[in-house]
Amino acid sequence: MSEHQHRKTAEYGYVRMNGAGNAFIVVDAMETPFRPSEDEVRRLASVEAALGGFDQLIAVEKAVDGDAFMRVWNSDGSLVETCGNALRCVGWLMLDATGKSEVKIDTMAGPTLARVAGDRDGLHQVTVDMGQPRLDWQQIPLAEEMDTRGIELxxxxxxxxxxxxxxxxxxxxxxxxxxxxxxxxxxxxxxxxxxxxxxxxxxxxxxxxxxxxxxxxxxxxxxxxxxxxxxxxxxxxxxxxxxxxxxxxxxxxxxxxxxxxxxxxxxxxxTGHVFMTGPVEIELTSQFQSVL
Incomplete structure (x- = not known):
């Protein structure tokens, strides 16, 4: 029997959202860990799949320090550090769930704060503190030292x-x-x-x-x-x-x-911090099965 056949399946609730058109599937992984393989992410991202395609797949997990930890996969299956529009979407979900005026969301790139910014054109607006931009060539990172105001490319x-x-x-x-x-x-x-x-x-x-x-x-x-x-x-x-x-x-x-x-x-x-404000929209909520 293969390793895959030994793995159990679990049912996950998810929300399909967009932030200024950026399409996300946000998975509730607060209780059950969600660790899809690259192949599974690519399969889920296919427009022919039940989820209908997405730009990024997001898992919302319990945080050691904060209201949630956000894990992000691109549609090609790669795990990435963070996603600004997804932070606003997850921020809205956590703000709505907790009733707080501000929530802390941790990511692989570090913690972020999100707060409600009212409504505009019938859509909820959320502001996210994206922190200080990293401007040194080693922080980006580049393969060689350059002035990042205008690199040699x-x-x-x-x-x-x-x-x-x-x-x-x-x-x-x-x-x-x-x-x-x-x-x-x-x-x-x-x-x-x-x-x-x-x-x-x-x-x-x-x-x-x-x-x-x-x-x-x-x-x-x-x-x-x-x-x-x-x-x-x-x-x-x-x-x-x-x-x-x-x-x-x-x-x-x-x-x-x-x-x-x-x-x-x-x-x-x-503060040197960058603040981003924009709309979030919930398109549907549903469930799907995935291997553990």
Whole structure:
């Protein structure tokens, strides 16, 4: 009998949610551990599967210190450090369940605080304290020392690159941000998939394409490491705002316009923390079975 046949199955409750269009399956793992293999995550992420596809799979577990621990898998099965939009979704679930005004959610990238920010356009808004951006080349990480305000990377001909000198920021996961008005699907998919696995990024990288419309507004598209082109990326929005501010293109806050909705991101002068506010939406609740 195979090892798989020896493993038991368990039934898990889940909530299908989106944060500005970023699609999540949030699994209740408070009582029963949820540790899917990469193959199982990929199978669950298939649009033909019962769950209907997702960008990230989220397990909400008991925390040693805090209200919950959030574990994140990308749709390709890879386990990642954190996810900004998922933090807002899990934050809303914990705020609603506990009745608190603020909850603490721990992740592999460290703890985060979430609080209610009212309603807008009929959707609940949640603010998450994403902490301080990590700006040193070793923190992102890069394979070699560089000025992260504009790293030595370009795509296209040497004498006429299509994009070049992106800012590099870690928001608990690694990001590079190109500043360009070139944001069509073919360009974002082609460039994003190429840069994601560039040897300069030993852990892979999320790739942002930011068009600064004015000093308060950025149009952003993000190719997510392990998930591809998504409707929104919370850590990507934070990274793009920080990178734009470091280049002097904006001040310390911006309205971020993504394919799936809008986020407001502020880099606080006093604490150095980045705060992200945006909508969360519950689409359905159900159950599924998985092996233990």
């Amino acid at each position: 370009q795509v296209g001909p040497i004498d006429n690159p299509l994009v070049h000198t992106p800012g590099a920021v870690s928001m608990g996961n690694p990001h590079v941000v190109f500043f360009t008005d070139r944001q069509d699907d073919v360009f974002v998919r082609g460039t994003g998939s190429l840069v994601e696995h560039h040897p300069l990024f030993p852990e892979g990288v999320n790739v942002g394409f930011a068009n600064v419309l004015d000093r308060q507004t950025i149009r952003l598209r993000v190719w997510e490491r392990g998930a591809g082109l998504t409707l929104a990326c919370g850590t990507g929005a934070c990274a793009a705002m920080v990178a734009a501010s470091r280049k002097g293109l904006i001040d310390r806050s911006a309205r971020m316009i993504l394919d799936g909705g809008e986020l407001f991101v502020e880099w606080d002068d006093a």
